[in-house]
Amino acid sequence: MEKKPNSSIDYLLLVPGVGFIVLFIGSSIFITITQSFGILSVTGKSQFTAANWIAIFHDKESLDSILFSLKMGLMSSIGTLLFAFPVALFLRKGGAGKRFLASLIKIPLFIPALVAAFLIINLISYHGIVNEGLLALGIIKKPLRMLNDKFGWGVVAIQIWKNMPFVLLILSSSLASIRDDTIDAARNLGAGTFSVLFKIFVPLAMPGILVSMILMFIKAFGDFAIMSVAGPTYPPSIALKMRNTATLFQEWDKAAVLGVIIILTTILITWIYSRLAEFVTGGK
Amino acid sequence: MSRLILKDLVKKFDDVAAVNHVSLEVDEGEFVTLLGPSGCGKTTTLRTIAGFYQPDQGEIYFNDRLVNNIPPAKRNTAMCFQSYALFPHMNVWDNIAFGLKMRKIPQDEQKTRVAQALEMMSLSGMDKRMPGQLSGGQQQRVALARAIVTQPDILLFDEPLSNLDAKLRVQVRVEIKEMQKRLGITSIYVTHDQDEALAISDRIVVMNQGQIEQVGDPQQIYLHPTTSFVAGFIGLANILSARVVAREGARVQLELPFGRLWAFAGDLRAAVGDTVKFSFRPENVVRYREGAANRIEATILHAIFMGDAIDLFLDAKGTRLRARAESAARLKPGDVDAFSIDETAFQFLE
Numbered sequence: 164m165e166k167k168p169n170s171s172i173d174y175l176l177l178v179p180g181v182g183f184i185v186l187f188i189g190s191s192i193f194i195t196i197t198q199s200f201g202i203l204s205v206t207g208k209s210q211f212t213a214a215n216w217i218a219i220f221h222d223k224e225s226l227d228s229i230l231f232s233l234k235m236g237l238m239s240s241i242g243t244l245l246f247a248f249p250v251a252l253f254l255r256k257g258g259a260g261k262r263f264l265a266s267l268i269k270i271p272l273f274i275p276a277l278v279a280a281f282l283i284i285n286l287i288s289y290h291g292i293v294n295e296g297l298l299a300l301g302i303i304k305k306p307l308r309m310l311n312d313k314f315g316w317g318v319v320a321i322q323i324w325k326n327m328p329f330v331l332l333i334l335s336s337s338l339a340s341i342r343d344d345t346i347d348a349a350r351n352l353g354a355g356t357f358s359v360l361f362k363i364f365v366p367l368a369m370p371g372i373l374v375s376m377i378l379m380f381i382k383a384f385g386d387f388a389i390m391s392v393a394g395p396t397y398p399p400s401i402a403l404k405m406r407n408t409a410t411l412f413q414e415w416d417k418a419a420v421l422g423v424i425i426i427l428t429t430i431l432i433t434w435i436y437s438r439l440a441e442f443v444t445g446g447k
Numbered sequence: 448m449s450r451l452i453l454k455d456l457v458k459k460f461d462d463v464a465a466v467n468h469v470s471l472e473v474d475e476g477e478f479v480t481l482l483g484p485s486g487c488g489k490t491t492t493l494r495t496i497a498g499f500y501q502p503d504q505g506e507i508y509f510n511d512r513l514v515n516n517i518p519p520a521k522r523n524t525a526m527c528f529q530s531y532a533l534f535p536h537m538n539v540w541d542n543i544a545f546g547l548k549m550r551k552i553p554q555d556e557q558k559t560r561v562a563q564a565l566e567m568m569s570l571s572g573m574d575k576r577m578p579g580q581l582s583g584g585q586q587q588r589v590a591l592a593r594a595i596v597t598q599p600d601i602l603l604f605d606e607p608l609s610n611l612d613a614k615l616r617v618q619v620r621v622e623i624k625e626m627q628k629r630l631g632i633t634s635i636y637v638t639h640d641q642d643e644a645l646a647i648s649d650r651i652v653v654m655n656q657g658q659i660e661q662v663g664d665p666q667q668i669y670l671h672p673t674t675s676f677v678a679g680f681i682g683l684a685n686i687l688s689a690r691v692v693a694r695e696g697a698r699v700q701l702e703l704p705f706g707r708l709w710a711f712a713g714d715l716r717a718a719v720g721d722t723v724k725f726s727f728r729p730e731n732v733v734r735y736r737e738g739a740a741n742r743i744e745a746t747i748l749h750a751i752f753m754g755d756a757i758d759l760f761l762d763a764k765g766t767r768l769r770a771r772a773e774s775a776a777r778l779k780p781g782d783v784d785a786f787s788i789d790e791t792a793f794q795f796l797e
Contacts, residue, residue: 344532347499350519351526352597353549362545366536 192426198419215416219424227398229424235315235400236384239322240376243330246323247375251334252364255341272328276321280392283321284310310393317393322383330375337371338364370440377436384432385425401425448475449509449600449633451496457504458491465491467657468505473650476631478624482644483654484680489637492654493603496635498522509600520549525594526603529610531586533578539565539589540574546597564592567626584615591623595630602627604636608643620647641681645669653677675796678726685768686726686796691717698790701725705763708741710793717795724796729758731792732770735785742787745770750778761786 197203201212219225254265271279286292287309294306310317341364349363365372390400399407401421409418451473458466466488473479481489494500496507498519507514514522525546533542543564547557565571568588578586587607594602604623608616624647627634638644644651645665653660653668653676661668661677672678675686692707693700699712701723710725717723735742745761745768757778759770770786772778 342530342532344528344530345534347497347519348526348528348532348593349534349545350499351497351524351603352546352593353520354545355518355520358549363534 195419195422195426198416199423201416204416215420219417219420224398225404225421228401228404231315231395231398232384232390232401233428235318235322235386235390235394236380238315238319239326239383240379242319242323243326243379244372244376247327247330247334248368248372250327251331251338251368254331254335255338268331269328271325274325275388276325276386277388277392279325280321280389283317283324284392287317287320311395313395313397315395318383318386318389321389321393322379322386325389326379326382330379333371333375333378334368337368341367373436373440377432380432381429384428448631450475451601451633451635452508453492453496453505454508455505456492456495456502456507458488458495458500459503464657466495466502469654469657469659470505471652471659471662473633473635475633478627478634478636478647478649480636480638480644480648480651481654482638482641482651482681483660484639486656487654488657489639489654490605493526493605493635493637496601497524497526497603523597523599524601524603525597525599526605527587527590527594527607529606531578531583531590531607531610533586533589533593535578537578538574539570539576539578539581542578542589543574543593543596546593550597560596564596567595568592583611584619587611587619588622591626595626595632599632602632602634604634604638606638607636608638609640616643617646623647645681653680655680670794672726672794673797675724675726678794678796683729683769684726685729685732686724687766688722688724690722691719694719699723704766705745706741706743708743708788708793709790711790713795715795726794726796727788727792729769730756730771731789732759732761732768732786734772734776735787739787740790742785744783744785747778747780747782747784749780 194203199215201210201215203209250264250268254261274282284291288294289306289308289310291310293309294303297303298306309320345367346359346363349359354362385402386400387402387406390403394400394403398404401424405418405421405425408414408421451471453469453471456466456469457464469488469492471479481492483489491500495502498514498517502515509522534545537545540561543561544557547560552560561574562571565574568591570585570588570592573581573585578589581589587610590607607623608619611619620643636644636647645668648665650662650664651668652662655676660674661672663671668677669681672681672684678684678686687703689701689703689708691699692702694712697712698709699715699717701708701710715723733739743763745763747759748762748767749758749760750772751758751760752774754774756774757772757776759772759778761768761770778784
């Protein structure tokens, strides 16, 4: 049956949803961008200037926090992938305890990031369960610094735990679409476990891998909650830095610059993703 | 190229034997078809030969080599799947070259062999296409090329034609047969389509409920079925039981509700008074002509015009029979007509 084209009345249906996005999100993004150039400024007079941008790029702490957030985004997305992919492969095959495992893995979905962060603090803090356990077993002499560490391992650990279910869902559906015959054909033609993994599973799951990595990156890059609980004292993450700049130092225009950087990075990463996806799937 | 020997093969799934004590020897270069209804164990047998399943009992030999514990990747078989199972992320060339890459064949040789395979399967010029851009027939040919390019010891076919339309199916099965003869690769072919099996095989193994019912060349299987399952599964058959009432040289007389029939006994050992089971084909039940043997009268229930013949459903004093008439015959339901059954048409069953 042929569908009639939308009449002008039908477009009214869009008003609540699209209108909301345009009005609140769109306009605030617009204001953030203009503010970063001194226009429509909340504080001081409104006048075009590149001074905020120059100041941010000359401020070591800002640069460090941008780099640190990029690092956390990258590490978290790679880390989650490394943990989730084998589990997704196992769940594809199934076997004993598949249902139990599948529901166990979904638990983090129901726990807010901040709560998750506090839960994991119990585990990895200076006098947390892991350190006390290792000390008791005599494996280490001195507690390890895993929380608020300079590198950000604590943050990465919590991100991985928190985001496993999302990534697993995406990867599972990606892997489920691979036919058993395809795997059997590869094995039949001489592919061992390693070749089946890297020549068949990974390339065929690549769209899912890319989607999950990009989502993970965006979440971890702009994250506030986990970074503020488990992140290092220096540098702050870009979101923390933005909060500090705006509320602690009342430099809203500079905070706007950081906001624009977060948005731009997200757009850039998404663009790279779409190009990669095109490359992987041959442009289909 | 390999001889294939299956010795007392058993494969169970949750205590149900999908393959139940199957023994079979396949000669080098032979084309053997495993034929049977779905669930008869033919595909399980094939997948066990390929190494995808580990047998619960029994042995599989390629020549003198016991392969039970050799993983699929090392068996040097090549399988053509019902779904073609092409790698969707690789173009035609890479699909065909996959097995060669896995075997670490030098680049130059890969090129020559893939090019040969492409030409053999009339796929030249399509090497850069992705599987999604090919028709079903083309995909099947890529799958065949991918299988033969590795020069396997044994080719395994798992209902490779069932996704093709009827005309293409006939064409591709001729191509498969020709290719197999030319290359002389031992082949095991699984199908539930009896026409396909009859057309393509050197020998047919009819399977039912995990066991072998009969092994023979296509003519033997069709003309001389030994069990009622085979008689009923291959082509159409009238399968009946009757008491032997007389024996005269090489002939026996059988008593049926619609009359007494003389049948050529072959090596039937039954004595007078025994009850025997037998079959005859619809094409052996024809309209009576003067002097023909075994005249019977029957009422026509249905007469279905098939183009080259008329399919008849008969009622002979309460016994349902299938018969065949020439396509020009004027027959209609309700007519009572005389038919005859040739004495040599009877196949006695176990």
